[in-house]
Amino acid sequence: MGRLVVAAAVAVWAFPIAALVNSVVPEPYMDEIFHISQAQQYCRGDFWTWDPMITTPPGLYYVSLAYIASFFPVAWMFRVAKTFDVLCSTAALRSTNVILAMVCAVLIHDLLLCIRPGIGERKATAYAILVALYPVHWFFTFLYYTDVASLAAVLAVYLFCLKKQFWISTMFGVFSILFRQTNVIWIIFFAANGAITYVKDLYPKDNASHENSEPIHQSKKASARDNKTSVQSLRRRRINSPINKVIVCESANPYNSLTEEVCDISLKLWNSKCEILIAFAPFVVVMAAFVAFIIWNGGIVLGAKEAHVVSPHFAQFLYFGLVSAAALLPWHFTPNRVLDLFHLSGKNKTCGSLAVLMGLGLSFVAVHFFSIAHPYLLADNRHYTFYIWRKVIQVNWMMKYMLIPLYVYSWLSIINILGKSQTRIWVLSFVLSVALVLVPAPLVEFRYYTIPFVILVLHSPSIGNGKLLAMGSLYAAVDLSTLVMFLFRPFRWEHEPGTQRFMW
Numbered sequence: 001m002g003r004l005v006v007a008a009a010v011a012v013w014a015f016p017i018a019a020l021v022n023s024v025v026p027e028p029y030m031d032e033i034f035h036i037s038q039a040q041q042y043c044r045g046d047f048w049t050w051d052p053m054i055t056t057p058p059g060l061y062y063v064s065l066a067y068i069a070s071f072f073p074v075a076w077m078f079r080v081a082k083t084f085d086v087l088c089s090t091a092a093l094r095s096t097n098v099i100l101a102m103v104c105a106v107l108i109h110d111l112l113l114c115i116r117p118g119i120g121e122r123k124a125t126a127y128a129i130l131v132a133l134y135p136v137h138w139f140f141t142f143l144y145y146t147d148v149a150s151l152a153a154v155l156a157v158y159l160f161c162l163k164k165q166f167w168i169s170t171m172f173g174v175f176s177i178l179f180r181q182t183n184v185i186w187i188i189f190f191a192a193n194g195a196i197t198y199v200k201d202l203y204p205k206d207n208a209s210h211e212n213s214e215p216i217h218q219s220k221k222a223s224a225r226d227n228k229t230s231v232q233s234l235r236r237r238r239i240n241s242p243i244n245k246v247i248v249c250e251s252a253n254p255y256n257s258l259t260e261e262v263c264d265i266s267l268k269l270w271n272s273k274c275e276i277l278i279a280f281a282p283f284v285v286v287m288a289a290f291v292a293f294i295i296w297n298g299g300i301v302l303g304a305k306e307a308h309v310v311s312p313h314f315a316q317f318l319y320f321g322l323v324s325a326a327a328l329l330p331w332h333f334t335p336n337r338v339l340d341l342f343h344l345s346g347k348n349k350t351c352g353s354l355a356v357l358m359g360l361g362l363s364f365v366a367v368h369f370f371s372i373a374h375p376y377l378l379a380d381n382r383h384y385t386f387y388i389w390r391k392v393i394q395v396n397w398m399m400k401y402m403l404i405p406l407y408v409y410s411w412l413s414i415i416n417i418l419g420k421s422q423t424r425i426w427v428l429s430f431v432l433s434v435a436l437v438l439v440p441a442p443l444v445e446f447r448y449y450t451i452p453f454v455i456l457v458l459h460s461p462s463i464g465n466g467k468l469l470a471m472g473s474l475y476a477a478v479d480l481s482t483l484v485m486f487l488f489r490p491f492r493w494e495h496e497p498g499t500q501r502f503m504w
Contacts, residue, residue, distance in 0.1 A: 006108075010102045010132050014142075030143070035060065035146070039060070040085065042064075108132075133472055134475060136450055146180055154186050160172065164198075186437075194280070313442050320438055321410040323449055324452070340416075
């Protein structure tokens with residue numbers, strides 16, 4: 001039932017707004033001029049012509065062909081279209097992403113129930129609708145870009161990996177790479193953590209000894225407090241008491257340090273290497289094929305290689321932390337959250353101070369030496385990042401340094417929240433995956449943040465219904481304002497020496 005509610009909720013706003021967008025902006029917009037023309041080439045049966053400006057594989061075009069082909073027999077029967085390519089209009093191609101946005105919402109719903117079984121059907125439905133309203137994802141639902149399809153494929157990889165259906169997960173992994181090459185990082189992330197979970201299941205006694213050591217100690221304290229209480233009532237108290245909450249958190253992360261956790265898991269992986277290789281053979285095949293593709297292609301980018309050169313853009317990593325934390329306001333930017341982080345650092349002042357100082361120092365180096373202004377960022381003001389760069393980051397020479405404490409706070413808050421429900425090695429692998437996806441990208445583009453943002457939402461703790469409703473209302477307000485600006489503020493060209501800028 002939850003799936004139907006989620007799909008229906010997305011459809012209620014997606015189809016009318018898609019119709020409005022197509023009526024006001026019927027022609028290809030921004031990078032659509034490349035994607036739509038390429039898809040229409042495929043619709044005409046020309047699979048050999050390739051636009052050199054397109055940097056991603058043709059996965060989206062194949063999906064659109066299959067989607068539109070499902071309507072062709074009916075259209076031909078009623079003489080609506082005599083040839084297949086007539087149906088490949090801009091509006092029809094855009095509707096591919098509307099359908100895929102519904103698929104994304106359903107996958108998020110299922111993933112939440114799989115990752116956090118206790119969340120409940122209603123809460124999972126509310127969260128899925130909230131993510132569907134996430135402004136960056138929401139906006140590109142109505143345009144013909146690869147982002148929505150890429151997210152759908154990656155979420156399917158994750159869902160089937162969690163269900164231990166590795167062959168199906170790998171199949172969707174291949175599809176995800178056909179939408180965007182950097183998705184290979186998320187395939188590795190899911191496979192690696194899947195292998196860790198798999199090897200833990202092979203050593204149930206070791207896991208039990210880790211997890212039971214703390215509860216035994218706590219149960220002695222509880223029984224000493226009140227030895228006259230019956231066994232049944234004592235169990236009830238333990239379930240609802242703060243002591244049990246501590247046990248749950250510590251049982252999820254039974255190791256004393258990251259080094260101990262890495263060493264223990266590495267040893268288990270090595271001892272079970274044959275079983276792991278057999279179980280995860282599909283992922284190994286995909287990795288080998290991707291390496292072969294990079295060698296054959298001479299790099300990860302297909303077209304426009306000179307404009308997408310791999311660069312050490314470490315500031316991009318910091319931008320993601322701030323943007324994601326701001327988009328999850330009730331989780332990260334509240335007085336209680338600030339006090340929690342302050343008390344946490346106060347428990348171990350030496351380690352806490354060192355972590356903050358190291359974060360500030362590394363962030364300063366990233367901002368000062370590895371902050372890149374891509375020519376596309378400076379030339380096209382149809383992107384919000386154009387204004388954020390000019391009006392915020394570059395408003396004066398000090399501003400980019402003044403934002404450093406916010407970057408550090410955002411990442412510390414994200415890591416701390418993830419650490420409450422995930423193991424240290426999971427958090428470390430997530431942070432490294434985000435860095436591997438974003439740091440090599442020279443262009444600041446919020447679309448690149450969508451997949452790690454959704455993974456972050458999936459693993460963040462639940463919040464109250466009031467805050468959830470407030471977040472949904474905020475997202476909806478941003479979505480509507482973005483739509484109004486997009487539809488009713490036409491652009492014109494402004495020519496400058498060496499550049500072409502869209503101006504309002």
